[in-house]
Amino acid sequence: MARPRQFDDASLRTAALEDFWTRGFEGASIGDIASASGVGNGSIYAAYGSKLGLFIVVLEAYCRTRVDLVRTAMATEGPAGAAVRALLDAVIDDCATQPGRRGCLMLNSIAEFGERGAEVLELCRATTRDMAAEIELRLATGAGSGTREIRPVHVLGAEILLVAQGLIQASRLHAPADELRAIAGAYADRLALD
Incomplete structure (x- = not known):
């Protein structure tokens, strides 16, 4: 029978998330994660098997937060255009x-x-599908004017998600937030979902 974990797993996962997100998988180290979390290397390996095992658990939790972000934004009241603007x-x-x-x-x-x-x-593909499904659901229940008739909802949903991901990449290149907002606003205006 496995012994119960003798450490704060939430603190470990938070430290791992920060290290993986900041340094990438290859750049992150179990030693740094252990130091930041106060959990010994051996305990980490005993609990997760490997650095990749810990990474998968952390990435899976992170991916759930991304789907939640999309779901929350797309639940914005009003026309679908307002929800797309909220998402962006x-x-x-x-x-x-x-x-x-x-x-x-x-x-990343x-x-x-x-x-x-x-x-x-596969985890990233599944997350992308789930995010697109949240967008599609909202578009299907209140898209507004003619854009939905021009493109099928699943294509429009995928397009909106790609624009959101493009904004993330532009931010990573240090595009100013006001420039990102101008791009997002122009895109949402062209969708004409209000």
């Missing part, structure tokens, strides 16, 4: 508050792992 604003607000404009852990991980991390990439 939420993304920009999140980006602008990140230390060093570090972007999105999920997008896709770039870092490429095709060599099947489990990581």
